[in-house]
Amino acid sequence: MAFLNWSATLTVALGLTACSFVPTAVDLDADVIVVGDSILAWHRGTGLSIPSVVEQQSGLAVSNVSISGATFLGPRGIPTQYANNDWDWMIVDGGGNDLLPTCGTLDAERVLDALISQDGQNGAIPAFISQVAGQGVDVILLGYYTVSDRGGSFSDCVSELDELSARQERFAATIPTVTFVDAGKVVGSGDAAAYAEDMVHPSPRGAALIGQLITSAIRANGS
Numbered sequence: 001m002a003f004l005n006w007s008a009t010l011t012v013a014l015g016l017t018a019c020s021f022v023p024t025a026v027d028l029d030a031d032v033i034v035v036g037d038s039i040l041a042w043h044r045g046t047g048l049s050i051p052s053v054v055e056q057q058s059g060l061a062v063s064n065v066s067i068s069g070a071t072f073l074g075p076r077g078i079p080t081q082y083a084n085n086d087w088d089w090m091i092v093d094g095g096g097n098d099l100l101p102t103c104g105t106l107d108a109e110r111v112l113d114a115l116i117s118q119d120g121q122n123g124a125i126p127a128f129i130s131q132v133a134g135q136g137v138d139v140i141l142l143g144y145y146t147v148s149d150r151g152g153s154f155s156d157c158v159s160e161l162d163e164l165s166a167r168q169e170r171f172a173a174t175i176p177t178v179t180f181v182d183a184g185k186v187v188g189s190g191d192a193a194a195y196a197e198d199m200v201h202p203s204p205r206g207a208a209l210i211g212q213l214i215t216s217a218i219r220a221n222g223s
Helices: 050-058 098-104 109-113 122-133 158-172 204-220
Strands: 032-035 062-066 089-092 138-143 178-182
Touching: 032 050, 050 098, 050 204, 089 122, 098 109, 098 158, 109 122, 109 158, 122 138, 122 158, 122 204, 138 204, 158 178, 178 204
Parallel strands: 032 062, 032 089, 089 138, 138 178
Antiparallel strands: none
């Protein structure tokens, strides 16, 4: 497997989330690598994160190197978290922190297009995932659940995040080894108990629901 053309250095991108995590070393003996932002990083170290639930339920060893506050775009974006290895799966999310400063403005469409085009074929997300998938790694692309009815810092981003997920789903449908998992299927905007106190990140219950959904997708695809 050839090395990707991204730096393997893990760096913390400045984001608008409540806290940050020190980058975690990649476990090259794991079966699954997880890259992304705080949705996947939340509860790390407690055994209650989304990737921890996947590990517990799937029996696959998971290396979670996602970083709270990470953007997808830029020289320190989520693709730089990835480490070349013979992974069975990569789980990835992202784009919310890129969109947050622009939600409700004309710039939001520009950021969306930079992340992923309307047809799902171009942009930073398809470029990264296509290269990883092309090297034999199956990919779970996790779409965000909807913004809570109770608000939170992404309350102005409902339409942008919905559009991001729609574009991601279109893209995933074009590559057999990429599976789009919509977290909104198990975390609804009115289910306050599935959200952390900030109404952005998943509570332990929300993380468990999403982890179960991802595990089901992995099992459905033969692992």
